[in-house]
Amino acid sequence: MSVRQALSALLAHKLIPETRIEEAVALSGLRPSESEWLRFADQLLMWLGALAITFSILFFIAFNWSEVGRFAKFGMVEIALCGCVLLYLKFPEYALAGKASLLSASILLGVLLGLYGQTYQTGADPWQLFFNWALLITPWAIVARWPALWLLWLALLNLSAALYFDTFGGFFGFFVPPIFGGELGLIWCVFLLNLSALIIWEAASPHHTWMQTQWPSQLIAAASGIPITWLTLLATTKFEPLPIFTIPVWVAWLASTYIFYRYKRQNLFMLAGFTLSLSVVSIAFIGRVLIEIMEEHAFLPLSLIVIGVGTCAAIWLRNIHIAWSGQGSKQ
Amino acid sequence: MNDALEHMWQKLVSYQIVAGPRPGMTTDHSPWYIKLLLALSGWVAAFLLVGFIGSVFGFVMQNAAFSFVLGIAFIAAAYCLLARQDNEFLAHLALAVSLAGQALLMWGVVDALHESVQLCALILAIIEVVLTMIMPSFIHRVFSSFAAACAFYVGVAITGANGYYISAVAEGIIVGILALAMSWLWLHEFRFPHYFKALNAIAYGITLALVIIKMTSVFGIFNSMRLTDETTLSANLSPWLGQLLLVAVLVWVVARIVGRLKYAPIRVLQAAIVGALVVGVCSVKAPGIVIGILMLLLGHHARNTLLTALGIAALIGFISRYYYFLEHTLAVKAGILLALGITLLMLRYVLIRVSTANDTHMGAAQ
Numbered sequence: 001m002s003v004r005q006a007l008s009a010l011l012a013h014k015l016i017p018e019t020r021i022e023e024a025v026a027l028s029g030l031r032p033s034e035s036e037w038l039r040f041a042d043q044l045l046m047w048l049g050a051l052a053i054t055f056s057i058l059f060f061i062a063f064n065w066s067e068v069g070r071f072a073k074f075g076m077v078e079i080a081l082c083g084c085v086l087l088y089l090k091f092p093e094y095a096l097a098g099k100a101s102l103l104s105a106s107i108l109l110g111v112l113l114g115l116y117g118q119t120y121q122t123g124a125d126p127w128q129l130f131f132n133w134a135l136l137i138t139p140w141a142i143v144a145r146w147p148a149l150w151l152l153w154l155a156l157l158n159l160s161a162a163l164y165f166d167t168f169g170g171f172f173g174f175f176v177p178p179i180f181g182g183e184l185g186l187i188w189c190v191f192l193l194n195l196s197a198l199i200i201w202e203a204a205s206p207h208h209t210w211m212q213t214q215w216p217s218q219l220i221a222a223a224s225g226i227p228i229t230w231l232t233l234l235a236t237t238k239f240e241p242l243p244i245f246t247i248p249v250w251v252a253w254l255a256s257t258y259i260f261y262r263y264k265r266q267n268l269f270m271l272a273g274f275t276l277s278l279s280v281v282s283i284a285f286i287g288r289v290l291i292e293i294m295e296e297h298a299f300l301p302l303s304l305i306v307i308g309v310g311t312c313a314a315i316w317l318r319n320i321h322i323a324w325s326g327q328g329s330k331q
Numbered sequence: 332m333n334d335a336l337e338h339m340w341q342k343l344v345s346y347q348i349v350a351g352p353r354p355g356m357t358t359d360h361s362p363w364y365i366k367l368l369l370a371l372s373g374w375v376a377a378f379l380l381v382g383f384i385g386s387v388f389g390f391v392m393q394n395a396a397f398s399f400v401l402g403i404a405f406i407a408a409a410y411c412l413l414a415r416q417d418n419e420f421l422a423h424l425a426l427a428v429s430l431a432g433q434a435l436l437m438w439g440v441v442d443a444l445h446e447s448v449q450l451c452a453l454i455l456a457i458i459e460v461v462l463t464m465i466m467p468s469f470i471h472r473v474f475s476s477f478a479a480a481c482a483f484y485v486g487v488a489i490t491g492a493n494g495y496y497i498s499a500v501a502e503g504i505i506v507g508i509l510a511l512a513m514s515w516l517w518l519h520e521f522r523f524p525h526y527f528k529a530l531n532a533i534a535y536g537i538t539l540a541l542v543i544i545k546m547t548s549v550f551g552i553f554n555s556m557r558l559t560d561e562t563t564l565s566a567n568l569s570p571w572l573g574q575l576l577l578v579a580v581l582v583w584v585v586a587r588i589v590g591r592l593k594y595a596p597i598r599v600l601q602a603a604i605v606g607a608l609v610v611g612v613c614s615v616k617a618p619g620i621v622i623g624i625l626m627l628l629l630g631h632h633a634r635n636t637l638l639t640a641l642g643i644a645a646l647i648g649f650i651s652r653y654y655y656f657l658e659h660t661l662a663v664k665a666g667i668l669l670a671l672g673i674t675l676l677m678l679r680y681v682l683i684r685v686s687t688a689n690d691t692h693m694g695a696a697q
Contacts, residue, residue: 001334002335002634004633004634006336006338008528009336010340011521011524013354013356014525015349015353015354016348016524017349023346024348027342027346028342030634031591031632032632033592033593034593037631038686040631041682042679042682045676045679046679049672049674049675051672052671052672053676054672055654056664056666056669058665059661059662060661060662062661063660268365269362272364275368276368279372296387297387299379299383300379300387302379303375303376303377303379303427306375306376306379307372307427310368310371310372310373313368313372314365314368314369314423321361
């Protein structure tokens with residue numbers, strides 16, 4: 001429970017005399033102190049400044065000014081890149097400025113690769129740019145031990161995989177059955193890539209403290225959960241052929257998510273994602289059946305089902321939240 | 332979860348604000364994603380309910396009076412259900428029924444007054460204000476206050492004898508008023524402790540409405556409706572008026588926040604006000620950025636993570652939009668960004684040097 005939530009709870013139960021509320025707010029530590037404001041301003045200025053400079057270089061290269069020679073363009077990007085790396089080395093480990101420098105360097109590397117492809121017209125496919133970009137920043141991601149950089153790396157891999165699939169309609173020349181073709185195959189690709197990333201992240205995180213914040217795994221889980229939910233939704237509501245194992249895969253994904261995040265590594269956000277996926281697919285399936293049978297009269301029972309499912313999901317999640325926090329229904 | 336609560340209670344006991352052991356409390360601090368799940372299920376259910384009524388009881392939708400009366404009946408039923416607060420299922424059913432009732436109500440109003448968009452919007456604003464006050468549900472209040480603010484904007488900004496146009500002057504004034512209301516609510520959320528949760532819900536609703544309204548103008552939505560034949564005075568005034576109001580609100584917010592700091596000397600207050608003025612003036616041509624900064628400052632001041640995150644998203648969105656649509660070459664844009672980046676990093680450097688010097692000075696004085 002945060003300071004804000006604790007104060008809100010005391011106010012909601014009228015436990016603080018009205019005449020002393022301002023005093024209680026001041027004592028609670030809700031209002032940031034001078035040093036906290038300085039830290040806030042420091043972080044804001046650092047991130048905005050670093051991103052502004054990085055994107056200024058990107059825009060300048062994108063401008064493709066013919067009066068600037070290619071060596072000048074390469075020199076500009078490479079000097080900026082080296083400067084960012086040197087700044088990273090200069091600052092203490094885990095310093096904010098160091099992280100901002102490394103992020104800028106990672107973005108500038110992509111700019112450099114784009115400039116290279118544009119200047120020499122290598123004929124490379126777009127997916128190769130993003131794949132090589134991800135490959136080249138891998139050592140930095142390993143050294144930095146910073147989740148945000150790993151997420152950038154994963155996003156680049158996702159993009160390169162999607163572009164590869166879009167270009168070749170499959171992987172490594174293997175025959176792709178029609179039911180895997182086109183958009184569906186791409187969604188499967190994104191699901192499998194991010195699921196693999198999540199499994200690796202969860203396996204490695206107990207051994208590395210820097211991996212133990214929850215938001216990176218939650219983002220990756222969302223990136224794998226959304227595609228499989230969409231595929232299952234299509235399988236249950238559309239009449240187009242989908243792989244026969246779509247629903248079993250979804251069920252297996254649901255079961256493993258539930259077991260792992262309920263009992264092994266408590267994470268309410270993941271369980272919320274689990275209930276959302278289950279609810280959406282169930283309601284879509286029931287809705288399709290009801291509309292086939294009852295046509296427009298199906299809307300009323302369907303609305304009650306939506307409310308019922310939403311309520312059950314919320315109550316279940318709240319009970320788990322309370323049980324995990326050790327609060328109980330009454331304190 | 333108990334620790335923060337118990338710690339705060341003990342602190343208040345030590346300052347004799349409260350006494351004795353902490354009473355037992357039921358607290359509902361569900362994370363935001365659970366509340367979002369509830370809101371979404373309410374919305375979807377409401378759409379299905381309206382769909383059912385429209386398809387099965389078509390005569391209701393064709394008759395303004397029926398639609399209006401049925402809408403009120405639905406809202407009244409929702410109020411009765413929400414007032415009970417002892418059954419989760421009924422609470423969410425109530426939200427869906429209320430939303431469906433409001434849709435029917437407005438269908439009736441629009442059907443009766445379809446020639447006057449302004450009047451319909453103002454009536455909707457009044458209805459939503461009343462619902463905000465009476466409906467005992469946090470999510471409902473967020474929605475109602477959001478709808479009230481948007482309806483108020485449409486009712487006042489839409490003008491034109493020959494058609495429907497959005498007056499840029501009126502738009503600027505309304506955005507300024509909403510920004511002021513949002514800021515006042517977040518800065519004074521504990522002023523009326525009995526209505527703390529309600530005021531919070533209204534603050535969220537107005538914040539969302541402000542962002543959406545600004546997005547429609549910044550991203551060129553409804554551009555064909557923007558008035559182009561205003562008088563010379565309003566045509567000259569309109570780009571500046573709204574932004575001036577926003578800058579005034581920003582300066583006021585900064586002054587209030589710095590004024591609440593215990594140890595901030597007067598020169599810090601002066602510097603903060605000057606800084607706010609500079610930022611405001613610099614962003615005159617980049618609408619929306621001041622709103623993002625306001626949300627960021629208010630969110631951090633209230634330790635409200637959700638508001639801070641919305642502020643960051645709004646700031647990045649509006650900055651990106653500005654640079655994308657800037658009518659200059661990429662080289663000029665690159666130059667502007669470079670200057671901005673260097674200025675921000677220099678400001679950071681000055682800030683660190685000043686705060687370090689201040690710490691050294693205070694240490695020496697002790």
